[in-house]
Amino acid sequence: MVFGTTHKVKSHRLGRRRKKGGSRMVVAPWIVITLVCVLVASGLTWGFVALMRSGCSGPIYRVTVAVAPSLFGTLEDAAQEWEATQPEASTGQCIGAEIREVSARDAQAGMSTNWEEKTLGPRPIAWVPDSQAWASYLGSSEATAGIVAAADPLVLGEASSVLAVPDSKAAELGWTGGEPPTWADVVAAAQAGDITIAAANPRRSTEGLVAMLNAAGDGAGGLSAEAMAAWKTATGTGALAADADELLAAYAETPDPTRVMTALDYQVDDFNAENDPADPLVAVSPAGTNVSAVATYLVLGGGWVSKSDAGIAEQFGSFLRGEVESGAFEDPELGPVDDPAAALAQTTTEAVGEAVNAWRVGREELHVLFLVDRSSSTGAETVSYNGDDLTAGDAAVQTAIATVQAMESNSRAGLWEYGVGAGDDAPYREVADLAELSDDHRETLETDLYDVSEDSYDGGSPLYDTLVAARDYMNGHATDGALSVIVVLTNSSRDEVSEGSAADTAAALTEQGGSTVVYTVGFGETDPENLTTLAAATGGSYVQAPSEGDVLDAIGG
CATH class of the missing domain: 3.40.190.10 (Periplasmic binding protein-like II)
Known part of the structure; x- marks a missing residue:
């Protein structure tokens, strides 16, 4: 629970303990009355003020801070401690910070392309990556350098x-x-x-x-x-x-x-x-290890950051700075930093950008066509995804969106949906052509996927006919040096609409030839046997649908 809002973004940690937090103990009214009397009698007026808030007025206005999972608990505690001091805006309104758990990589990617509020929450005003290298990477692109260019990083600690x-x-x-x-x-x-x-x-x-x-x-x-x-x-x-x-x-x-x-x-x-x-x-720790994971707090400078919101984030940063300088800020994942300036100088923005780009060189470009099943079965089964109960069809759409977000900008992606009656003369509809993932195309694809989630076609799942046609399409768009992939997202492994069986379709795919590889992603109670048969015929494989996130690693990206 994040200040009264259910927190749905799961941590990817191995279960490291949280610094504080946890459930609150319910206190009986007579205990509260006694406590107030004792506080007043002893002259501890800060306790009375904490109970009887009298500084700022009105509802609390909070700015969003995106925080890496390993630091989430500590920053959430710090935000609550800051709020207890009754910070206020120049207008006298109560202010605070809403801590959102977002991996540093997801935050960097979201600010580089299209921030997905449905998954990541509101665009952040401040950012706490678990390594300043992510901010350097964001700053290495001319298009996004301004987001962090004016930030004065506050070093919170480091991990080796x-x-x-x-x-x-x-x-x-x-x-x-x-x-x-x-x-x-x-x-x-x-x-x-x-x-x-x-x-x-x-x-x-x-x-x-x-x-x-x-x-x-x-x-x-x-x-x-x-x-x-x-x-x-x-x-x-x-x-x-x-x-x-x-x-x-x-x-x-x-x-x-x-x-x-x-x-x-x-x-x-x-x-x-x-x-x-x-x-x-x-x-x-090999000799020559000069770069550590330096965790920082940065107030962002994106076009969505208003002057007033930045001012609130800076007030929270000032509170954190005081905690760090006094030694009160502690996180079980981080070691203290004696020389913050030296920690920030371990590498440069240019070096990080050059290193990431050099690492990519020589790796295959990825071309992906998503086939999203919208037959009636996809709306009849509920599965868990990102901590929510969704229909299998909606979970498939969310998985496709997460994969699109994770793909590199030099990759290409397209989208088809299938179901009886989806197309005028075919059981599928070509929603988006295979195209390079520019910012515009990535945003278009995500919008198209959300639109597809509204579609539903009565009847069975015409997977076999759709897959043969889709592979013919992808083979026709294959290029040297690129990995051509079809990703099928379905909770139905049986096709009683198309002619022939899974074995017949696998034989047709083998005869078809070409370099396109098929990966079948199964949701819910689907039987993977037929899906495995289809994928294996092309050199691909069956993938059990994830409970969160994308399938990029499973398809070779």
Whole structure:
């Protein structure tokens, strides 16, 4: 609950404890009366003022602060403490801060493209990323540099960039108890086959981003092209995951003594405390690790930020600054920073932008056609998505929107819907052509997907005919150097409308040829057998629908 508003954005952490917060104890009226009497009698007038608010007047006006999940609890507590001091605007109105949990990557992507209020909440006036590198990345683009250009970052603390290494492997390689390896040593060990590097995606996670900046750094805050090429090669042989949570969860399920994972220091501690593995992980900080995850508070300068809202956010920032300088601000994920200026100078805006762009070079461009099932079955089943109970069809639409938001701007995307009667002469409708994800096309696609969620077609699901036609379309639009993909989103694995069976359709897809790969995403109680048959015929696979977020990693993006 965020100041009376149900909080629906789930944390991606491994269960780290919150600093404070929690449920409130209900207090009987006679206790309150007694407490007031004691406070007054003892001269503690601040207690009486807290109970009898008499400073500002009117309803509390709150500005939105987007906060990374690892810092959400601490910032929520700080906002409540600030509000208890009765801050007020120049007009005398009561003011406050509404803390919204938004990953740093989602916030950066939302401010770079089209902020999706339905998923992320209101556009933020202030931002607390868990690494200043995300603000640097936002500032590296001319189109979005103004959002953070005037910000005066307040350093809240930092987490160290480390490698999570099984203790047995770290001891074998001599990485504990003496001089730590350099990043070049780590890459060399991967090239020799002694380890595999399982990296978190630097475009999706803080731990992946700071690891890349360290591994590819030139030691002076810039980028080494040679080191970047070596890092890309080394991480290309391992598992590229969305974040360290995913890497660590996979390790917990199937421990691998050769696997070395990018992480932050507290994530390694949490993993060992929560899993008590037989071969615990040790946090190895390679020599030359100059970039940490520096958490900051920034008042934004986007066109949506009014002068009055910015002023309120600055007042909250002043309160936080006082807490930090007095030592009262503490977060279990963060270590203190002795020299904030040096922490902010660990890398530059130009270096971060160059590093992220260099990491992308050589990776396949992604072309995706979404096939969204709008047959009657999609409205008859309820599933959970993002903590809400939605129809399977609406969950499919939300998954498609999240995937569009996660795709790179040089990718291409299109949209079809299908159901009996969807098209004039076909059981499908071509809603949006395959096109590059410019800001305009991304916004158009999201609008089209919301419009599609209003459509419903009586009868069965004509998947087979639609899929054959869609693959013919995508094969016709295939280009060299691009990964051509169809993503089917459905809760129906049976098709009693099209001619033939799933096996017949799979044979037709095989005969059709082409490079387009099909991924079938199943929601609810769908039987994955037929969906697997269809996808496998093209070299793709069946994907169980996520309970939140996108399917980009599952389709090779």
